[in-house]
Amino acid sequence: MRTEQPKVIYLKDYQAPEYLIDETNLTFELYEDHSLVHAQLVIRRNPERAAGDSGAGLPPLVLDGQQLELLSLAMDDRVLGEGDYQLDDSHLTLQPVSSQFTLDSTVRIHPESNTALEGLYKSGTMFCTQCEAEGFRKITYYLDRPDVMSTFTTTITAEQHRYPVLLSNGNPMASGAEEGGRHWATWQDPFKKPAYLFALVAGDLWCVEDTFTTMNQREVALRIYVEPENIDKVQHAMDSLKKSMRWDEEVYGREYDLDIFMIVAVNDFNMGAMENKGLNIFNSSCVLAKAETATDAAHQRVEAVVAHEYFHNWSGNRVTCRDWFQLSLKEGFTVFRDAEFSADMNSRTVKRIEDVAFLRTNQFAEDAGPMAHPVRPDSFMEISNFYTLTVYEKGAEVVRMIHTLLGAEGFRKGTDLYFERHDGQAVTCDDFVKAMEDANGVELTQFKRWYSQSGTPRLQVEESYDAQAKTYSLTFRQSCPATPGQKEKAPFVIPLALGLLDGKGNELPLRLQGEGAAQGVGRVLALTEAEQCFTFVDIPERPLPSLLRGFSAPVKLSFPYSRDQLMFLMQHDSDGFNRWEAGQQLSVQVLQELIAQHQKGEPLVLDSRLVKAFDTLLGDESLDQAMVAEMLSLPSEAYLTEISEVADVEAIHAAREFARVTIGEALYQPLLARYRANRALSRETGYIAEAAHIARRTLQNIALSYLMQSGKAEALEACLEQFNDCDNMTERLSALAVLVNSAFEQAKADALQRFAEYFKDDPLVMDQWFSVQAGCGLPGGLERVQELMKHPAFTLKNPNKVRALIGAFANQNLVNFHRADGAGYRFLADHVIALNALNPQIASRQLTPLTRWRKYDTSRQQLMKAELERILASGELSSDVYEIVSKSLA
Ligand code: TRP
Ligand code: ZN
Numbered sequence: 001m002r003t004e005q006p007k008v009i010y011l012k013d014y015q016a017p018e019y020l021i022d023e024t025n026l027t028f029e030l031y032e033d034h035s036l037v038h039a040q041l042v043i044r045r046n047p048e049r050a051a052g053d054s055g056a057g058l059p060p061l062v063l064d065g066q067q068l069e070l071l072s073l074a075m076d077d078r079v080l081g082e083g084d085y086q087l088d089d090s091h092l093t094l095q096p097v098s099s100q101f102t103l104d105s106t107v108r109i110h111p112e113s114n115t116a117l118e119g120l121y122k123s124g125t126m127f128c129t130q131c132e133a134e135g136f137r138k139i140t141y142y143l144d145r146p147d148v149m150s151t152f153t154t155t156i157t158a159e160q161h162r163y164p165v166l167l168s169n170g171n172p173m174a175s176g177a178e179e180g181g182r183h184w185a186t187w188q189d190p191f192k193k194p195a196y197l198f199a200l201v202a203g204d205l206w207c208v209e210d211t212f213t214t215m216n217q218r219e220v221a222l223r224i225y226v227e228p229e230n231i232d233k234v235q236h237a238m239d240s241l242k243k244s245m246r247w248d249e250e251v252y253g254r255e256y257d258l259d260i261f262m263i264v265a266v267n268d269f270n271m272g273a274m275e276n277k278g279l280n281i282f283n284s285s286c287v288l289a290k291a292e293t294a295t296d297a298a299h300q301r302v303e304a305v306v307a308h309e310y311f312h313n314w315s316g317n318r319v320t321c322r323d324w325f326q327l328s329l330k331e332g333f334t335v336f337r338d339a340e341f342s343a344d345m346n347s348r349t350v351k352r353i354e355d356v357a358f359l360r361t362n363q364f365a366e367d368a369g370p371m372a373h374p375v376r377p378d379s380f381m382e383i384s385n386f387y388t389l390t391v392y393e394k395g396a397e398v399v400r401m402i403h404t405l406l407g408a409e410g411f412r413k414g415t416d417l418y419f420e421r422h423d424g425q426a427v428t429c430d431d432f433v434k435a436m437e438d439a440n441g442v443e444l445t446q447f448k449r450w451y452s453q454s455g456t457p458r459l460q461v462e463e464s465y466d467a468q469a470k471t472y473s474l475t476f477r478q479s480c481p482a483t484p485g486q487k488e489k490a491p492f493v494i495p496l497a498l499g500l501l502d503g504k505g506n507e508l509p510l511r512l513q514g515e516g517a518a519q520g521v522g523r524v525l526a527l528t529e530a531e532q533c534f535t536f537v538d539i540p541e542r543p544l545p546s547l548l549r550g551f552s553a554p555v556k557l558s559f560p561y562s563r564d565q566l567m568f569l570m571q572h573d574s575d576g577f578n579r580w581e582a583g584q585q586l587s588v589q590v591l592q593e594l595i596a597q598h599q600k601g602e603p604l605v606l607d608s609r610l611v612k613a614f615d616t617l618l619g620d621e622s623l624d625q626a627m628v629a630e631m632l633s634l635p636s637e638a639y640l641t642e643i644s645e646v647a648d649v650e651a652i653h654a655a656r657e658f659a660r661v662t663i664g665e666a667l668y669q670p671l672l673a674r675y676r677a678n679r680a681l682s683r684e685t686g687y688i689a690e691a692a693h694i695a696r697r698t699l700q701n702i703a704l705s706y707l708m709q710s711g712k713a714e715a716l717e718a719c720l721e722q723f724n725d726c727d728n729m730t731e732r733l734s735a736l737a738v739l740v741n742s743a744f745e746q747a748k749a750d751a752l753q754r755f756a757e758y759f760k761d762d763p764l765v766m767d768q769w770f771s772v773q774a775g776c777g778l779p780g781g782l783e784r785v786q787e788l789m790k791h792p793a794f795t796l797k798n799p800n801k802v803r804a805l806i807g808a809f810a811n812q813n814l815v816n817f818h819r820a821d822g823a824g825y826r827f828l829a830d831h832v833i834a835l836n837a838l839n840p841q842i843a844s845r846q847l848t849p850l851t852r853w854r855k856y857d858t859s860r861q862q863l864m865k866a867e868l869e870r871i872l873a874s875g876e877l878s879s880d881v882y883e884i885v886s887k888s889l890a
Helices: 228-233 235-252 296-311 324-345 348-367 389-422 429-440 563-572 576-599 608-619 625-632 637-642 649-666 668-685 691-709 713-725 729-740 745-759 763-774 781-788 799-812 823-838 840-846 858-872 879-889
Strands: 019-030 035-045 061-064 069-075 085-087 091-094 100-109 119-123 126-130 150-159 165-168 171-177 182-193 200-203 206-213 219-226 260-266 279-283 458-466 471-479 494-501 523-527 531-536 544-547 556-558
Touching: 069 091, 126 260, 126 279, 150 165, 150 200, 165 182, 206 228, 206 235, 219 228, 219 235, 235 260, 235 296, 235 324, 235 389, 260 296, 279 296, 296 324, 296 691, 296 729, 324 348, 324 389, 324 429, 348 389, 348 576, 348 625, 348 637, 389 429, 389 494, 389 523, 458 544, 471 494, 494 563, 544 563, 563 576, 563 608, 576 608, 576 625, 576 637, 576 649, 608 625, 608 649, 608 668, 625 691, 637 649, 649 668, 649 691, 668 691, 668 713, 691 713, 691 729, 713 729, 713 745, 729 745, 729 763, 745 763, 763 781, 763 799, 781 799, 781 823, 799 823, 799 840, 823 840, 823 858, 823 879, 840 879, 858 879
Parallel strands: 019 150, 219 260, 260 279, 458 556
Antiparallel strands: 019 035, 035 100, 061 091, 069 100, 085 091, 119 126, 126 200, 150 182, 165 200, 171 182, 206 219, 458 471, 471 531, 494 523, 494 544
């Protein structure tokens, strides 16, 4: 907490560290009212910085440290007194007398009262750590920066009875009992690592064990540790782990490197999970899953996060970041890796659709707002604020574009070279791109603008057909709007995957003017200029272009498709992603028309072509059911907001709800048929967690949600039957959500009450229960959420609860959050202020919706800004909250 303005840190100021730490020996003494940390650091002058040393003497050693109580300090066995060092609230400064020495320190810390969940803290009865990005400095005095890599030996001592399990990174070395009912264990990690990858866990935990045999026939012990009551929810994570390990060997040639790999699930965690070397620590929501308590989506999230953290062992740990500006080096690359893994394990097209919908709704909004920053930022106040959608998701798109431009084989050559060249090093995004260039003999200088320029490029496309010459030309114009600190942008390299369809929907062979022969159907053009024209020859008729297939670049593309053309693409495009995309564009056009009608006070009339398109989808039994479900889903209110110049919250909500009711009524019979067939299968087979069944349930549940729009008793009956008689959370929660959003007040109240009664002891299920209600767009939403905050299962101290209730309300319940009187804004600001004192990282994340004030009408803008100002004036702000509030008001 601070009152003065936090400092801005710039990438251009980067300097290699003055000192290195070769060895780190830690001893933790854990107690109920404090803990002691003894650190023995083997330090030496960084040779890279030592050039002019001789005359000038050694520079001071400046160690990071926050909220530490220094009890003793010694340098090479010489005990240091107060005159020998300087201490302030974030540093310990000493004057070394030789270029190599050992520093011993003891500090007292208070994990038992650490609500920020950074450093060493307690989650329930268990001790655990979270050190990324700069949490290790809350554990001991250290060079807490990722380019200082050290081997760690860690001894933990604790009361045997309360903390039978003592874990840290690497391999277990020794353990034993101590007097007074205490015991100890020592772990050693042979791999050098930065302090952000350090981890410690102590608790009463059970584990599920398994083994994995690596490609070189090494046996690795796998252990997933959870609190005893959760031991029946671990198998899915274990299966996912083994699949991830195999996949990384097969696709990237990467083998695991220690004899043991551990995952620990904790209930209180700021993010999804953390890739600590050999000891991943997970938010329990990203590990625990079984049919009865976790939805299909939750199962898939567990699979993806387990994979993500495992993949970091190479993309992050073995090769790490030089500084935090390079965060996307590990995160963008690892998100790309986990997305490809999920695509291989499930439906590739559906995975891409989900990721693109998420990116366009959320990252595009970030890129258009006050916090817009490049994938590799140039500056920050608080690094925790830069674990963003831009660094993660857009960063992954940037890696995907390299993959698209080089092809799978060229990309693999690049990653092989990258891992070989930089194993054991802390490197930059430039080093990653250089490996891609060197391995493929290509130049990516212009491409690297994706790392340095913020904002979402726009790509306007025009066509012209010359029937005489049988040529078809596409003209591309790219531009990128100004973003904070970046007025002018230079052109990006945009990989544009496309195909041309003839009147029957067949792909035309593609030959560009000047090329000898057609290069097959479908190809990737590399756009490099602000304006560029490509002419295809031998095109016998005016074709229909399918552009940006698979969303080959994170841009906003516009092409003047008619609604009939979009319907044609929906049916005929050979690219599944673009079939969905055509449906989305059609829906957007139709919904925007309804929005305009609502604004003019006209009666709403839905374009019947949308109904017809959905009818066709429902009738086509040959289509992948997951695709049908995706295509029947209308664009979200959040996406409609993002693409609006000025978002009219009420009109968007009214238009979308009107469309849903109209579709539910018009297609009642085919929806009911699909629903019944799928529900019957669910009953017949019982829950099966496989892709085909997940697809079937998704379609079943979207059908149910439309059927309930009709308000028919028959629909209610079906919904209640599903709610009462299913064997899994996917069906149960969908039925509950549909009920909550319906007008069947009695059935809704009963279902909510019975659900809560049954699952009251399962915090992750209660999170779902909170979310479903927080997201309900019916009138009175704010009051319902305020009431729920009094529920005994709710607490501001648990990030999952905050996200489930406050987060779901502010992000998914747009009509209620954006109430015209500003009560939703006041509610959010009140809790941001409360959270600022408890957990700054969570406080600053919850702020996001308020920072988007420029999207709304002037009255709402005033109300939102007033709340931001009130937060700013509320007293001692964390650097986390200060940065976001001040930048969004600037
Ligand atoms: N590196 C983590 C990941 O896999 C991110 C993370 C986990 C994190 N916990 C954190 C970042 C706490 C900042 C603060 O994506
Ligand atoms: Zn990550």
